[in-house]
Amino acid sequence: MFRIGFGNDIHRLVEGKPLILGGIKIESDSGADGHSDADALTHAVTDAILGALALGDIGTHFSDGEERWKNAESFVFLRYAAGLMKEKSFTVVNVDSTIGLENPKLRPYIDAMRESLAVALEIAESCISVKAKTGEGVGAVGERRAVRAEAIVLLRRN
Numbered sequence: 457m458f459r460i461g462f463g464n465d466i467h468r469l470v471e472g473k474p475l476i477l478g479g480i481k482i483e484s485d486s487g488a489d490g491h492s493d494a495d496a497l498t499h500a501v502t503d504a505i506l507g508a509l510a511l512g513d514i515g516t517h518f519s520d521g522e523e524r525w526k527n528a529e530s531f532v533f534l535r536y537a538a539g540l541m542k543e544k545s546f547t548v549v550n551v552d553s554t555i556g557l558e559n560p561k562l563r564p565y566i567d568a569m570r571e572s573l574a575v576a577l578e579i580a581e582s583c584i585s586v587k588a589k590t591g592e593g594v595g596a597v598g599e600r601r602a603v604r605a606e607a608i609v610l611l612r613r614n
């Protein structure tokens with residue numbers, strides 16, 4: 457049996473915060489604001505897995521009102537979702553994702569993000585796709601006010 461899931465996420469960009477995407481620190485003069493480490497890609501992938509299992513979203517499992525999740529590393533959320541997936545005897549077939557960020561260019565970081573997500577999900581890097589697009593100068597992404605990520609995941613029951 458197969459299940460498909462979709463996730464998306466957006467975080468405001470502010471000065472003086474780190475920019476972390478897919479668990480990788482991106483050299484940037486502005487970073488993502490949020491309760492956890494604000495890793496939009498990891499949040500989107502986590503939501504896609506939870507969505508495929510029809511188990512709500514990150515907010516259902518990790519309330520942003522809770523102090524213990526402040527500055528939390530988003531891979532804690534991803535590994536938690538992967539654990540629920542395993543409990544239900546599912547594995548990830550593949551992940552496809554797109555990050556929306558005006559700058560810097562993400563190409564130098566793409567393979568590192570794929571590798572870190574692959575390690576967390578215990579699948580081959582070849583099963584993880586990470587793409588990047590600018591906002592063409594318009595909207596919240598184009599005006600450098602936000603970073604956005606979208607992810608889709610296919611799960612297979614073993």
Ligand SMILES: [Zn+2]
Nearest residue numbers: 465495496499
């Ligand atoms: Zn988020």
